[in-house]
Amino acid sequence: MLYINCPHCGLRSQNEFAYGGDATVKRPELNKEISDQEWDNFVYLRKSPRGKHLELWHHISGCRQWIKVERDTSTHEIFKTYKANEAIE
Amino acid sequence: MSQDFRLDNVGMVNREKKISFKFNGKKYFGFEGDTIASALIANGVHLVGRSFKYHRPRGFFGVGVDEPYAILQLDRNNERDPNIRATEQEIFEGLEVKSVNCWPSVNFDIGAINNFLKMFFPAGFYYKTFMWPPSFWYKIYEPFIRMAAGFGEASIKHDKERYEHKYEYCDLLITGSGPSGLASAYAAAKNGARVILAEDKPRFGGSLLTSDVNIGNQTGVEWTEKIIAELKSMPNVTVKNRSQVFGYYDHNMLVMSERISDHLPKTQKYLPKQRLWYIRANEVLISSGSIERPLVFGNNDTPGVMLSSAAKEYMKVYGVLVGKKPLIFTNNDSGYETAIEFKKNGVNPIILDTRSNPSSDIITEAKNLNIEIRFSYVVVAAKGYKKVKSADIAKISDDKKELFNIENIECDCICVSGFWTPSIHLASQSGNKSKFNEKIDAFVPDKSKQKENTIGSANGIFTLEETIKDAFDKGFDVSNKITEKNNKVSVPTVVEKKSTDHDKFWCVPLPKGKSYKRFLDFQNDVAVSDIELALREGFRSIEHVKRYTTLGMATDQGKTSNLNGLQLVSDIENKVVPQVGHTTFRPPYTPVSIGAIVGREVGKHSKPTRKSPMHSWHEKNNAVFVDAGVWLRPRYYKQGNEGLFEASKREAKNVRQNVGVCDVTTLGKIDVKGPDAAEFLNRVYTNAWLKLPVGKARYGVMLREDGIVMDDGTTTRISENHYHMTTTTAQAANVLSHLEYYLQLVWPELNVNVVSTTEQWAGAAIAGPNSRKLLMKLFPNLDVSNEGLPFMGYKEADLFGVPAKIYRISFSGELAYEINVESDNGYFMWEKIMEVGKEFQIQPYGTEALSTLRIEMGHVAGSELDGRTIPYDASLEGLVSKKKDFIGKRSLNRSAFTSTDREKLVGVVPIDKTTSIPEGSYIVKDPKAKLPNPKLGHVSASCWSVEYDNPFSLAIIKDGKNMIGQKLFAMSPLKNKTIPVEIVSSHYVDPEGKRVRS
């Protein structure tokens, strides 16, 4: 069970969180004309990298903040956690 | 039977307390502190089971977790426990165990015929035998495999025992209380660290309980007792026996199972049977010790052949002799300790040492005790079927390939020692890649992966002096990192006699003309010949060899067999063991009961139960409840002999004719606040929200980004920047997360806050033609006329002194209002509504009537918004704005979503107007068409229309719009029904929506 450092609450067990997928996906702006391909990429296509991955976690049984977690998908090592609006290094 | 093999005044069992127990129906006696194994051996019983494949007789091989043979079935306090190890289970008064995998009895087992047919059961015989013809699978192969498979029988009863979970944090977790565990725990605890010391056995001390050593001028046992007593007295230390750390998971989370009551006749009140500890440890010291390796020779699975360390422990801990004519077969000094122990207890052993000319203090001692020792000698084969009676022994050449002077000598047990295998399981589970240590012919942990270190013999350190010194150092270093303190305790002096040399020889060659089975895996009956065959057939990867032969795949997970298996593969392949590599260790290290894993989350406790503030009223008024997510909701209120059908019909009818009241507390409620709230809602919902005035509600539909409907509900503008959103009961939590996602991550520039208020409000829906009259009486000072409080209007008022919110919204399609009061006032509100409503013939209605009312109105709910439908499918396309963008809008342009033959919501009525259509039925054109019959769609919800007094269903079918008026068929293969139906509009009642606006 992962031990995730919520930037708002501190170290908490994984069972307080819900996984939210790739944090680098950016939603296309509203009212912007975009191609089917671009939209499909946003809705459906995700990379499944082995190694470092910036991902979203929702501290659902805690502060209810969405946070970003930089994690290694194969070793599960967590390098850093960020608030939703924090700049990623 | 008397305890013929019990020694006087030796061991640690409590001689004061005699305990009786039953094995295979026969009564035996042991002492408190005995395991089933030690008590049976004391009584001379060595035949306890049958092997998995050949049904060969099985005895005892070890004395702990590594036991491959003595797997029994236990009955305790009317509960059945399969697969318990006799070497671990302590006896208690009245305990009953029996053998498994034998029929009709362990003494006469018909399955043993397999032993004589063994040429037909080679490696991979499952894959070879049960292939063709395919038709044999169902009736012949599967029943045969099922009958032959597995040990023991699981109980099919509900387990009444209690199991607990515990979450714990510590600076340092130490897994095992042998010399290294004790030393490191002591050093770390003295330096201020919060320590948990876990011991799998009932007694602390590990190898110190049985080795003839001296630490700080005390015996191993004395030193253990002193250290444990001191650790127990320290507030920063938790010491646990009967506790197995079985899993090492991510981020230094370890799981331990504590057997609290398994050794007692009955679980005590307020105590669980077992407790599972989830331990988040800052640092871990793995001191899980090592397991003695078998030597491999002919018929080495005969009862009476056992590990030499086990024989020693049976003597020293339990005061039990495993035999009176022991043969010790060893390739290292460990066997000598056992021999000396026999000798001290008046039994004359013979030592066969594979080494030609070893020397050490302990060998000298054995010689001085006049123990017969034969160097360069091996056991060729054990003789005897249900128990060892003699052994063929031989001198072996220096290259270990030739046998000379084969002779038969009498013996009643053969104690083998092929050196030691470190228990690296936990280190390996933590991600530590192990490395092969040539000196000890075994794998040891390599570089730490998580915050773990392995100490003592688990790390391949086999001298006590080095173990103690290293453990004291590690305990200090690790605690110093955490506490930054410098209290160092001095390391005691250590005296031991044995050396750590061993002979690399482990497998005795077959003598010419003999084909003895030489077993590697004792539980799964994997012999040397099976591995040889697998390699001949082309299996190379050790993972494949393992699966093909089932080596190491039994309940003992190969604790005594893995390394010899690897050794054999590398010998045949002319490789060295590290080239072959080893198979992966996965948790659990030892079997864990399902009950412990589940803990207390069983039955009603598996999830929380949520009840509305009016719950007790519903109970008092004969409500029959239904689970709605975690909520309990009244399904109907039973009157007299009514069943579900009659009651819900009566309730729904009363809504249509008079007035009904329904508990709608469970609906999700979310407060949306902030200057940008309107803009936010406008992006979340498919319809327009910017112009909703204060005091008005609007129905809205929200999508996921993929265009599928996520949820629907009404949202009311309470004040300028404050909205009250409602969601369906089922989606409440998901909708909140969804909103938070967009506010926090996608549009952080919007100044909006959301919070769940579901539990803050109690809700009652009042529906029916009399509802306005009722409202007038409930709120005499409020203008509730159609002009004062129009459809989709909102008002705040006072309900007999209690502040209330009134929303004129309707799910039933009738003139209806929803009243919300603070939860604490919910019961009061409900009683007032019932009291005042009496004169208008009010009746409460449950979810079944609610369903009926919404179905015949064609209002969609969860069964239509099932995660597959877009707004068009549910006839909600009128709510999709063409002017603005919103979540999921771009997806609606996808070709699949704009296609004209999409399935769409319609109504379905049976032609005969009497046969109810089962939910889930397929709608088809031709019921006799060839299978698979092309389906047009499915029936999503069914009810008995109270308006027309006939069955009515909603369905979602292809090209629904153009199907109205068609005569089709509803088929339910499950219920074996085919019903001729007519497709009608989904708005079966009041299609113009006059009533809600009246």
Ligand SMILES: [Zn+2]
């Ligand atoms: Zn948090």
